[in-house]
Amino acid sequence: MSTLAPTRPVMGTRKSGFYRHDLDGLRGVAIALVAVFHIWFGRVSGGVDVFLALSGFFFGGRLLRNVLLPGATIAPATEIVRLVRRLLPALVVVLAASAVLTILVQPETRWETFADQSLASLGYYQNWELANTASNYLRAGEAVSPLQHIWSMSVQGQFYIAFLILVFGWAYLFRRLLGRHLRTSLIVLLSALTIASFWYAIIAHNQDQAMAYYNSFARGWELLLGALVGALVPFVRWPMWLRTVVAFVSLAAILSCGAFINGVEQFPGPWALVPVGATVLFILSAANRMADPHLTSGTLPLPNRLLATKPFVALGAMAYSLYLWHWPLLIFWLAYTGETRADFLTGAVILLVSGVLAWLTTKYVEDPLRYRTPAEKPAVVVPLRVRLRRPTIVLGSIVTLLGVALTATSFTWREHMTVQRANGKELSGLSSRDYPGARALINNARVPKLPMRPTVLEAKDDIPMSTNDHCISDFDEINVINCTYGDESATRTIALAGGSHAEHWITALDLLGRMHGFKVVTYLKMGCPLTTEENPLVMGDNRPYPKCREWNDEVMPKLIADHPDYVFTTSTRPWNIKPGDVMPGYYLGIWEELSDAGIPILAMRDTPWIVRDGEPFFPSDCLASGGDATTCGIDRSEVLSDHNPTLDILARFPLMKPLDMSDAVCREDYCRAVEGNVLIYHDSHHFTTTYMRTMTNELGRQIAVATGWW
Incomplete structure (x- = not known):
């Protein structure tokens, strides 16, 4: 997860002869850290934050130093054209290559997500697309996207446009009024915005770190701080000994950040100050020479001189393309091989191929379309040996056509999925004879040879009515939402309470309620069971979920006050550390509260979770890739213990009535992906x-035994 849009870091002019070669080198070091930590360690290195700070410094600092000078021409259109030439060509090429690899490597169940993210990447809102995924429980288990890394480029693109509007708007409105104080006033404003963004980042990080990670407002301070340093750096003076110490310390902090700080969990909160602050200090370590370009390179501290050497500068010159290529190559390789991590040799090959593709992209796509004349080339010679020329019509046309084709293909596939969803509406009317589902296991119903339903493309949207009715609180919500299903006029009530694993029983409960005269009232929150756990985690990715604790504090008093005839909820969860399932200790307090209130509990054994190598596994993806009902399933012993753990505590809680539908899902020794021509999991x-509809009769039988209602 990192970024680098290729900026034009001109600190001086050809006449002055000054250019910050060391910052090109720092860019090269940062991209190397990003790639290495992604490929071999599965961690965030802090390189993304280095890039954001450098981008703010190069782009924002240049505007603040030059555009606001007396007599400067205000030309935002020129800046936007420069940004388009700088950012889009390499991005389009990598997106087009990724689209081809998606079709070749990924199952078609993943194509819609890729189409959505392709459009988001081209439109520079990929960070918000991923933030939505992080907050959407139904998408939380999706495979890692080959375009996930482009989130940070979207943050940069949004910053560039917002910064242009702010700077040019401020100059246009207040140049005459403020005169020579114009730049000072804007710096004061930007300083206030930087502080506000940092404060917001801390708050957002504490409330929902996964959302904050991709949030443009929570990341804005990193770019703004770089821009402010770019504006103020000409006025900074440091003694040589202090600059050398600062350069060594800041570079060491950047190099070690990924090893000591888990950026996936800690950024963009206060710990992001480490890579961002280190980048700022490294920039300032050469501030004297920026103020006086006539000083020799020998006046630079040793770390700066080291990073200004040709190998580091060359790496920095192609950093944008290297960043674009390394992540999708890694993800597609893992998807193709089924591995979860690249070993040393595989990682080295991925890095090598990424480097070659990055060099070719920089030489034959980026530079020809980025620099129209040699005069536009930064005043530095890098060892790419590119002969500058005007962009050719052919090259520009090819890139444009690729972008148009990618956009059209993405919209076409999305339209195809819309048709698939429309076809999925007929699922509720499938013949029970042709599609017996769970009845094939429970009643040994005959299974004719027919295509599976829902299809792998229909499965994603075959979800409970309560989700579509917005009758389940989302991740951020703590209010209790009550909706009524079944026989709404009935006097007998079952409260359906807990997370989405309680929710998906609503389909069968609604049918049973209509048949047997009881209503079902929902008390549901995504990913949040009834629990007394003080620090709950989101099941599956183990991120903190404080809103679950707050929601439980709200829902339990309401449940007790409403006093339903029964509370239907899940009573077990899968082990995280070994095969099988368990009844967590933090459920006991819930049983005690309900029992003390005299409310009986319909305790449903939790759904078998399909996992491979400790990661969520989608049977629909497996089936789309050519697997079958057996190869896309899992051993029963992996997901279910020999007996229902709930049975061990019945003597302590006599009001608890255990329900167990495991035999309606799994065979004696194996849980298949498809039973009775029906796909089990979405x-x-x-x-x-x-599939839930096909379990209605067996669920009704068990509830009848537990309640005696029919």
Whole structure:
């Protein structure tokens, strides 16, 4: 997860003869850290934050130093054209290559997500697309996207446009009024915005770190701080000994950041100050020479001189393309091989191929379309040996056509998926004879040879009615949402309470309620069971979920006050550390509260979670890739213990009535992906609504035994 849009870091002019070669080198070091930590360690190195700070410094600092000078021409259109030439060509090439690899390597169940993210990447809102995924429980288990890394480029692009509007708007409105104080006033404003963004980042990080990670406002301070340093750096003076110490310390902090700080969990909160602050200090370590370009390179501290050497500068020159290529190559390789991590040799090959593609992209795509004349080339010679020329019509046309084709293809596939969803509406009317589903296991119903339903493309949207009715609180919500299903006029009530694993039983409960005269009232929150756990985590990715604790504090008093005839909820969860399932200790307090209130509990054993190598596994993806009902399933012993753990505590809680539908999902020794011509899961651990309908009779039998209602 990192970024670098190729900026034009001109600190001086050809006449002055000054250019910050060391910052090109720092850019090269940062991209190397990003790639190495992604490929071999599965961690965030802090390189993304180095890039954001450098981008703010190069782009924002240049505007603040030059555009606001007396007599400067205000030409935002020129800046936008420069940004388009700088950012889009290499991006389009990599997106087009990724689209081809997606079709060749990824199952078609992943194509819609890629189409959405392709459009988001081209439109520079990929960070918000990923933030939505992080907050969407039904998408939380999706495979890592080959375009996930482009989120940070979207943050940069949004910053560039917003900064242009702010700077040019401020200059246009207040140049005459403020005169020579114009730049000072804007710096004061930007300083206030930087502080506000940093404060917001801390708050957002504490509330929902996954959302904050991709949030443009939470990341804005990193770019703004770089821009402010770019504006103020000509006025900074440091003694040589102090600059040398600062250069060594800041470079050491950048190099070691990924090893000591888990950026995936800690950024963009206060710990992001480490890479960003280190970058700022490294920039300032050569501030004297920026103020006086006539000083020799020998006046630079040793770390700066080291990073100004040709190998580092060359790496920095192609950093943008290297960043674009390394992540999708890694993800596609892992998807193709089924591995979860690259070993040393594989990682080295991925880095090598990424480097070659980055060099070719820089030489034959980026530079020809980026620099129209040699005069536009930064005043530095890098060892790419590119002969500058005007962009050719052919090259520009090819890139444009690739972008148009990618956009058209993405929209076409999305339209195809819309048709698939429309076809999925017929699932509720499938013949029980042709599609017996769970009845094939429970009643040994005959299974004719027919195509599976829902199809792999229909499965994603075969979800409970309560989700479509917005009757389940999302991740950020703590209010209790009540909706009524079944026989709404009935006097008998079952409260359906807990997370989405309680929710997906609503389909069968609604049918049973209509048949047997009871209503079902929902008390649901995504990913949040009834629990007394003080620090709950989101099941599956283990990120902190404080809103679950707050929601439980709200829902339990309401449940007790409403006093339903029964509370239907899940009573077990899968082990995280070994095969099988368990009844967590933090459920006991819930059983005690309900029992003390005299409310009986319909305790449903949790759904078997399909996992491979400790990661969520989507049977629909497996089936789309050519697998079958057996190869896309899992051993029963991996997901279910020999007996229902709930049975161990029944003597302590006499009002608890255990329900166990495991035999309606799994065979004696194996849990298949498809039973009775019906796909069981719409992801890795939620039943399709179609399969749930086929379990209605067996669920009704068990509830009748537990309640005596029919």
